[in-house]
Amino acid sequence: MAIQRTFSIIKPDATKRNLTGQIAAKFEEAGLRIVASKRIQLTLAQAQAFYGVHAERPFFDELCEFMISEPIVVQVLEGEDAIAKNREVMGATNPADAAPGTIRKEFALSIGENSVHGSDAPETAAEEIAFFFSGLELVG
Ligand code: CDP
Ligand code: MG
Secondary structure, three states, X not given: OOEEEEEEEEOHHHHHOOOHHHHHHHHHHOOOEEEEEEEEOOOHHHHHHHOHHHOOOOOHHHHHXXXXXXXXXXXXXEEEOHHHHHHXXXXXXXXHHOOOOOHHHHHOOOXXXXXXXXXXXXXXXXXXXXXXXXXXXXXX
C-alpha cells in the first residue's frame, strides 16, 4: 500500500471537552502524520454541503445542527494506507460497537456525537480535503 492522505474532523463534542490533543495523539501513535490542521466553525450551509451524501437520512438535520454547534478541527492525515488506518483508529460509528482503544470507544458520547469524522475512500478523501484546504495550505 502506498502513502495516502485522508481527511479528518475532530467534532464538536470533542472540541468542547478539550480532547483535541488526546485525539491527535491517537493519530500520531498509529503512524499518521498531521500535515494540515485548523480550527473552524461551520455554517449550516457548509455542514449541509459536506454531509450532502446523507441528505435523505433521518439523522441529517440533527447531524448538521450538531456539526455547527461548536468549533471543529479539520485535519489532513498522511501515512501508509492512511484512509483505512484512520478508520481503524476511529472505531465503529456507534461507540457501543467500537473496539477497545479506538477514539470512539474512548471518547464518543453516542452514535451521533461520536468525536471524529474520517474519509471512507480515496475519492471522498480527495474531495473532502479540497472542500476545506487550498493547495497553499498543503505542504508536500
Ligand atoms: O462517520 P462514519 O463514516 O462512521 O458514519 P456515517 O454512516 O458516514 O455517518 C456520518 C455521521 O452521521 C456519523 O459519524 C454520525 O455522527 C451520524 N450518524 C447518526 O447520527 N446516526 C446514525 N444512525 C448514523 C450516523
Ligand atoms: Mg462516513
